[in-house]
Amino acid sequence: MEVNKLLAIVILSIVITGTTLYVTTSTIIAQQETRVLDTTMLSLGYQRVRPGQFIHIYDTTPYPITSGHLAVHIDCDDEGVGVLAAAIGSVPDVEIIEFNMKNMIHESSEHGEMCLYHLDLPPEHDMIVTDISLINTGDKWVRLSPEAGVTVTVHSLGEAIEEKHGHEEGSSTGM
Numbered sequence: 051m052e053v054n055k056l057l058a059i060v061i062l063s064i065v066i067t068g069t070t071l072y073v074t075t076s077t078i079i080a081q082q083e084t085r086v087l088d089t090t091m092l093s094l095g096y097q098r099v100r101p102g103q104f105i106h107i108y109d110t111t112p113y114p115i116t117s118g119h120l121a122v123h124i125d126c127d128d129e130g131v132g133v134l135a136a137a138i139g140s141v142p143d144v145e146i147i148e149f150n151m152k153n154m155i156h157e158s159s160e161h162g163e164m165c166l167y168h169l170d171l172p173p174e175h176d177m178i179v180t181d182i183s184l185i186n187t188g189d190k191w192v193r194l195s196p197e198a199g200v201t202v203t204v205h206s207l208g209e210a211i212e213e214k215h216g217h218e219e220g221s222s223t224g225m
Contacts, residue, residue, distance in 0.1 A: 083116050083206045094124065094198035099186040104137060107200055108182040113207040114140070115179045118171035121201040122149060122184070125194060126165035130154050133192045137183040138173060140211070146187060147173060164197055171204070178211065 090108060099105065125133045132149030139145050147153075149167040159165035172179040182202055186192050 083208050084113070085206045086204055089201060089203045091201045092199060094184075094194045094200060095196040097194045097198065099134065099184075099192045099194070101186050101189050101191065104183040104185050105134075106181070106183045108202045108204075109180060110204065110207055111140070111180040112210040112213050113180065114211055115171045115204050115206075116208045117206040118202065118204040120169045120171055120182060121203075122167045122169075123164060123200070124149065124167070124184075124198045125192070126154075126159065126161060126163070128162040130159065130161050130165055132165060132167060133186070133188070133194070134184045135187045136169060137185045138169070138171070138177075138179055138181070140178045140180040143178075144181065144183070145173070145177070146185065148187070164195060171202075180211075 092107060094105070097105070120136060120138075122132070122134070122136070126149070127133075130151045135149060136147045137144040138147060147169060149165070153167045153169055155166040155168055171182070184200065
């Protein structure tokens with residue numbers, strides 16, 4: 051009988067210790083980043099985009115994206131260069147990333163027709179990303195094919211950051 055009581059106490063101690071460790075670990079992770087799974091898909095079929103125009107796709111302000119990806123299926127030229135580019139960062143500090151052979155998914159692309167591109171979010175380790183847009187960096191209007199689309203998947207968000215607004219008096223960001 052004593053052996054059964056002792057065994058029950060040991061098992062209960064292990065369960066309580068394991069639960070405490072799990073809760074502590076979860077709390078530590080929650081303080082550094084919030085795990086989410088959010089996928090947003092947007093059809094861009096037949097969209098007309100003028101030179102310099104942004105299409106704002108995703109915004110997590112004030113929480114930066116710490117893990118995720120961007121998949122863009124758009125028209126491309128014979129060299130595999132997309133007709134649009136990505137504008138990624140925290141407005142007004144965005145980086146323009148061209149869609150090209152380096153970030154193309156070759157098995158799912160047809161040069162001169164439609165190409166599929168993939169970018170990790172954030173694209174660089176120390177980059178703060180709260181805003182994702184597409185931009186026409188060319189000097190002519192672009193009309194996207196009916197199959198054009200974009201998917202943003204976010205796996206985790208960091209702690210809230212101070213918002214930067216490009217809307218102060220006399221300021222214009224174009225986005």
